[in-house]
Each structure stands twice: as structure tokens, then as C-alpha cells.
Amino acid sequence: MKAQGMDLTGLPLNLVTCYLLSIQLPYPYLWAxxxxxxxxxxxxxxxRSSPEKGGGVRLGTAAMLVLTGMCLIPTTTLFLSPHGFGVRLFSELFQYFFVAIVFMTGVYAFGRPDGFSRFAYRAAWITIPLSIYGIGRVVLGWELDWSSFVAPTENNYASIYILLFGVALPASQMFSGKRGRILYTVSIMLGVAAINYHSSRAAMVAALACLAMGVxxxxxxxVTAIRILMLLAAGLAGAVYLFRGEDLYNPDSVASLVNFDSNFSNVQRLQYLRAAGYSLVNFPFGQGIGTASAYFTHNVFIEMESPTPHNTAAxxxxxxxxxGLVSYVLLALYLLGRALATLLRRYRQPVGHRRLFIILPLILLMVxxxxxxxxxxxxxxxxFLAAATVFATPCESVRPLSQA
Structure with missing residues (x-):
């Protein structure tokens, strides 16, 4: 595909790859x-260069609904919410429209032949230095103040980045072919280690779930049923081992995720949900874009001030x-339905795609x-760049399983 002598085929993929690089640099809003x-x-x-039938940007119904929701719902709530025009209005509105552009570009890039596998390969290379820095920051005391995304106060965000592009995508690809198997293995090992050093409990559970589902x-x-039964047995044995010790009362341990007695972080998250429910009852159309920071920082339900409820639905x-709540529920149902449908229906896709369509929707839902x-x-x-790989339905050039 060319426009005025320019080959446009690989540009969307190159753009999303460069964006992954830029998000680790200073001044993230400028790069955005x-x-x-x-x-x-x-x-x-x-x-413009594809006016012929079947050309242009091809987006499925589900992807179009996501795009419409990210643009229309925030705009609509400006006129329905009592505090619709807040201090953070512009930055959050820009965020929604920018993500819509990123999502559309990703859907097009990953929908191209070999687009997804090429991106997964590049993303693993980009994520490895971030994982190494995450480990070095804790073990060797490294500090890179110029990095806006991997600063010491951004552990959770860096963990999610590593989880999606350094663990989840490689886990769906490392057993699928010869190319990149060593790279994906290294990316996963470093990624899990970095997440562990970041003390992100939920991200660690999600990373382990990626590996379990990939296997x-x-x-x-x-074969899948037998492996699932074996992993469930191993997981049950591991859970029994964890709960026999004192890790349940260590706020940084994975086992403490189910401790709602003495773990303040868990109790606080329940209070966030309670505060969100109170807001929904009193402001059915929301309090306005950008108002969540002030609401969750100063709230009678919350003992520790926080500008975020740590839950997307809230x-x-x-x-x-x-x-907003209905749009979240619909997206969550779609992701869960996509994973379950892929698991239950007949095996028509390559096994790598099956892993992608099961692993990534579940991880996105967990995040x-x-x-x-x-x-x-x-x-x-x-x-949403990771979500685009799900909505794009990659069309890799591989033989059907019946011929493999």
C-alpha cells in the first residue's frame, strides 16, 4: 500500500513499537x-490510499464499539455530571481520544499478516532492559531519575507494562515456533523477577497465571484438559504450602491477597468500592471527568488518602x-467471553493464537x-495497545492444525 510514493504497510507497527520506547522517556505527555x-x-x-473495496482501516464491530465508547461516553458525561468541568478535564479528555487513536492503530497493525508476531518479538526486546532496571534498582540500588515510567514511585505501572509485553505476549508465543523462543524465555524470566522485586502481588499472580495457561x-x-488438571493439582499443593506459613500476614506476599483481616491494603480496597457505590447512588451520571482524584483523596469512607481507587469499575x-460502569461491564464480559469461547470451541486457530485469545483477555481483565x-x-x-491484539484477530500465515 502506497500513498504519494510512501509505503504505508509497516508504519502502524513501527509507530506502536516506537511508542513503547517513548513511554520510558521523560516528558510522557509531550511524546503522547x-x-x-x-x-x-x-x-x-x-x-485515503485504500478507496477500493476491502481496503482502508478494517475494524470489527467490537473494536468499533470500544472506539465509540472511549470517545462518546466521556464527552456525554460532561453534560450530565454536576461537576463536569474540572481542573483535570483537558488531560483526561486527551487521554481518552489519544488511547482511541492508539487502539485503532494497534488493531490495524496487528491485523496485518505477521504483524502480531513481529510486534511480540519487538516488545520483548524493549521490555528486557526495563526488567533489568527493575531488578537492578532493588538489588544494586540503581536510580534513573530521568525515566518517567520506571521511577521508584511507579512500580505498579512498570509491573503492568512488564506483565503485558514481557510476560503475557511471550507466554502466548514461546511454544508456537522456533523464532524467538530463547528471547521469549529470557523476557519471561527477567519479567517475573522484576515483578517480584516490585512487590506487586496481583501482577505476580497474573504473571504466574500467564505461564500456567501457556503451558x-x-x-x-x-491434552489441554489433562494439563489443566495437573496444574490445578500443583496449584492446590502450592496454596496449601503457602497458607501453612506466616506469609498470609506478610503484606508483600502473594498469599496476603486473601487476607482481609489484618492486611490494610486489602481492607482499603474494599473501602474504595464502598465509596464508589455511594457516589454512584448519589450521582448516577457521575461526578465528572477528573473528579475521582479529589473524591478518593478526601472521603469519609477512606482512612488513607489516595487519588485512585485501584479499581477501574470504581x-x-x-x-x-x-x-461508565456499563461500558466497563460490557468490555469485561467481552474479554471473558472471548477467552471462554476460544477455550471451548473447536481448535481452528493456530495454537499460538489460542494462547493469545485466552491469556491476554484474562490478564487484561485482572489488571x-x-x-x-x-x-x-x-x-x-x-x-488498550495490548487489547488491540485481541480485537485484531491476527492473520498469521501458518498451516491449519489438521495439516501440521
């Missing part, structure tokens, strides 16, 4: 503006009310449960 402009221009050029999903239903319910995705612009873009 630049990439939003570049991505918009490229997508317009692609649409469990085989080429036939029987954030959207507070800022956008019923519209939205333990963090407020839309609270951070960089995190939001990462989240």
Missing part, C-alpha cells in the same frame, strides 16, 4: 501528543456514573480489577 499526531496522519493516509493450552482438547462509576486503568495515561495506552 507527538505520537497522537503521527498516528492520526498515518491512519488518514492509509484510509496448559495444547493442540487438542484432551473509577468509571465515580466519574461517569452508570454510563482492570486491581488497578484503575484510566487513572494514568501511559498505563491506559499500554492496556
Amino acid at each position: 501528543v507527538i505520537f497522537a499526531f503521527l498516528m492520526s496522519v498515518v491512519m488518514l493516509l492509509i484510509a 496448559a493450552i495444547g493442540r487438542t482438547r484432551l 473509577l468509571l462509576a465515580t466519574e461517569m456514573g452508570v454510563l 482492570s480489577i486491581y488497578d484503575a486503568v484510566f487513572f494514568n495515561g501511559g498505563l491506559t495506552a499500554i492496556y
